[in-house]
Amino acid sequence: MKQPLGVILAGGQATRMGGGDKGLLPLGGGTILSHVIDRLEPQVAALALNANGDPKRFKHLNLPVIPDSITGFAGPLSGVLAGLDWAASQGASHIVTAAADTPFFPCDLVPHLLQAAEQANAQIALARTPDGRHPTFGLWPTALRDDLRAALNNGLRKVVLWTDKHGGTTAHFPDDAAFFNVNTPDDLAKAETML
Structure with missing residues (x-):
């Protein structure tokens, strides 16, 4: 298999942070998102950002910004689908996704x-630690994008229901902290100390 493309999932609503783009919050001389990019970019053939709304706010990143194609807030699977459609247009067979609010994921994720x-x-x-599966960190084939589109249009929102239906497996990582994600202001303070 050729090196997959990377898609950072930043389409969430960040309600626990008061809305806005969590990824653009400052963290250790950069932003949460800059740490995610620094970790994922060396592991993939090309990188895109899945985000909704005005893409100009990410212009400084020089990445393609791909919005969800499913209307309404359909959760992370909608971002996976957007990434799969983008990757298919690039001739790629797979993508690897990472969450935009998880700055410490493994440098050997892919x-x-x-x-x-x-x-x-x-x-x-999907990535798994002793705490369980991390369904926003996964390897996905473009060949299943139409199946995923149909499932989303039929109301499916739970990632693992769809991955289990397709015989998805898990990659085990020993450290739960590697997938620590920033959901609240307290989490952001904790991330600063973890740096």
């Missing part, structure tokens, strides 16, 4: 997901 999928002969692989 090889671990690829290895897990290959070993299980699976099309989809």
Whole structure:
């Protein structure tokens, strides 16, 4: 399999942070999103950002900004679908997704997901730690994008219901803290100390 494309999922509503783009909040001399980009970009062939609203607010990142194609707030699977459609237009077979509010995920995320999928002969692989699955961190095939579109249009919102239906596997990571995500102002303060 060729190196997958990367898609950062930033389409959430950030209600616990008072709205706006969590990824653009300052963290350690950059932003949460700049840390995510620095970790994912070296692991993928190309990178895009899934975000809704005015894409100009991300212009400084020099990344393609792809909005959800499903109307209404359909959750992370809608961002996965947008990424799959973008990747298919680039001729890619797979994407790897990462959440825009999780600045410490592993620098070997992509090889671990690829290895897990290959070993299980699976099309989809999600990150897992002792705490459980992290469904916004996954390997997804563009070949399933029409199936996902149909599922979303039929009201499906839970990631693992769809991945389990397609025999998804998991890649195990030992450290729960690696997938710490910033949801509240207290989390942001904790992220500063974790840096």
